Amino acid sequence: MSSLPPPSSLPADTVSVIVPTSPFHSPDTDVILRSSAGADFRSYRAVLSMVSPVFRDMFTLPQHTSASALPVVEVSETAAVLDRALRFFRPGAQPAVPTLNEPREILSILFQKYDI
Known part of the structure; x- marks a missing residue:
């Protein structure tokens, strides 16, 4: 389970120090999702494409690559x-x-922004 505090309780200057934990640092992934503060979440394009037509379409476009050569x-x-x-x-x-308020925010992002 994640030990992160609720997003609304995080001061803006502490967001950049959050380091993704398991399973978002696995070396065998093929894409990086970078948060607004630059935290890298390693993931799989196949998984993201299966759950979201937004990601599926996004992966057809040229992607910026990181030092690790992942999109x-x-x-x-x-x-x-x-x-x-x-x-x-x-x-x-x-x-x-x-x-209890957080699921509403998360589901809104998943449904409205990424069409999951």
């Missing part, structure tokens, strides 16, 4: 929000929802 997709979500959103469908991840 990098920069997203507007904070690391805390991205961590929680990705855990809903990432194999091997356990969703972490510490407050």
Whole structure:
């Protein structure tokens, strides 16, 4: 489970120090989702493409690559929000929802922005 505090309780200057934890640092992934503060979440294009037509279409476009030569997709979500959103469908991840208001925010991002 994630030990991150709720996104709304994070001061803006602490978001950049969040480091993605398991399973978002696996070396065998093929894409990086970069949060608004620059935290890199390693993932699989196949998984993202299966759950989201937005990601599926995005992966047909040329992607910026990182030093590790993986495509990098920069997203507007904070690391805390991205961590929680990705855990809903990432194999091997356990969703972490510490407050009752948070699922509404996460589901809104998943449904409205990424069409998951």
